[in-house]
Amino acid sequence: MSFSRKALTATLSVALLTTAACSLPRSGPKKDEILSASALAESKAFVVPMSDSVVAATSVASQTGFSAAFRNAGLMGSDTISPGDTLNLAIWENVDDGLLAQQGLGSTQLAGLQVDGTGQIFVPYAGRIQAAGNSPDELRRIITEKLATQTPDPQVSVTRVAGDGATVSIMGAIGGQGVYPLERPTRTLATMLAKAGGVSAKPEVTKITVKRGKNTGSIWLRDLYANPQLDIALRPGDVILIEEDRRAFISLGALGQQARVPFQVPEMSALDAVASVGGLQSGLADPTGIFVFRDESAPVAGQILGRADLVGDQRMIYVLDLTAPEGIFLAREFDIRDGDTVYVTEAPYVQWHKTLSALTGSVSTANSLGSIVN
Incomplete structure (x- = not known):
């Protein structure tokens, strides 16, 4: 009976250890898995270590600005008349019985004249007059000249009211x-x-x-x-x-936040992206395994890879190593684009720690089951 309990405990321990080793939780692929997968003949992604030449090739000139x-x-001109504007006219005539003024009145008010789509207005006895493009003073002179041939010494006032035009x-x-x-x-x-x-x-x-x-x-x-x-x-x-700004990138892996992250500045670098989600997770992240996944245009990918046979967008995986002497500088200069995915792998020892924890827990579980059998 004692032998059977030992045998059962050993069998359960092996089974639990095997299961724990195969199903350890993690946030994504390991660094060596990404690198080895990209080297396969059937791989459709290119892994490129970050360098000054990569930063230069991938930098995109700002698309904002006025021509x-x-x-x-x-x-x-603040008083330039446009189609759709409304004009108010006042006309004084130097006679008792004028063209426009009623008997005993010295002036005539023509309020609310709409400048039509062709830019013209109609003034009695002056006809259709081009108003758009003129200032109120220029229009006053034109109307005065038109009326002067029919009434002596007319005086005209033009006031522009900004309208639909x-x-x-x-x-x-x-x-x-x-x-x-x-x-x-x-x-x-x-x-x-x-x-x-x-x-x-x-x-x-x-x-x-x-x-x-x-x-x-x-x-x-x-x-x-x-x-x-x-x-x-x-x-x-x-x-x-x-x-x-509606642009955003995806943060995954051993970062402070796993989410779709809106851009916080017009030009966001890889270092900005990492910092914006709380930085690398202390005790988890591998600073040599920072990856940026992107669909790169064929001309840019061809320049980076030294190839002229690429057609269409290419799947590019850029690798940043913050432990390298120039790593921080490259991360600060590499531009993140809309739709990029920033992924940070876990440090190798993290998997060892998880394995040891799983092993310890598995053995304890097996011992507990053995005690139950006993």
Whole structure:
């Protein structure tokens, strides 16, 4: 009976040890598994150690900014008349019985004249007059010349009220979305944003896009404040969109957080990405096994791999070693892109620790079962 108990204990111990060794929990593949898998002939991924040349090849120029057409556009005259504007006219005639004034009245008020789609207005006895593109003073002179041939020494006053034509549309993360007239205080991008209540998103990750006809330009809000040249002059019909950065990367493995992580700055490095999720897990992470998984364009992948036969996006795995002398610098200079996956492997001793823990627990379990049999 004693022999049977020993035999049972030994059998249970072997079974539990075998099971524990084969099913240890972990957050993902080990470093050597990734490296060995990529070396297989059927592998469709390329593993590339990080270097200065890789950093240079993968760096992408900023896609934000305004073209010369936006930057070189001068300030629009604050009183320039546009189609859709509303005008108020007052006409004085130097006679008792004038063309427009009623008997005994010295002036005639023509209020609420709408500038039509062709930019014209109609004034009695003066006919259709081109108003768009002129200032109120220029339009006053034109109307005066037209009426002077029919009534002696007419005096004309023109007042512009910003209407549907001289406006811009603002939408997105702004204090007050809507349609705003272009007036003297709001002729530039920054002043118009202030007029609309200011940006309501996080300033450090807010992008501003201006659409003007077929042209579109985008900048970061922080750059608008830092560079006065980006405070472009607005034009009637401009559409301004304010939105928070939607880019994100995935963090996995022995990091402080495993999640989809939004970008916290316009340009995020690998070091920024690691820091943004709480850094490497102390006691778990392998600082030589930091991987960045990415679908890289064929031209960039070809430049890195020295190949000209690649077609389509390539699966690239970039390896960072923070223990190398230049590792921190490379991590600080390597740009993370939207959709990247940052994965940190566990240190080799962690698996040993888990194995020993599993073995100790397995033997204890076997002993307990043996005691039950006893």
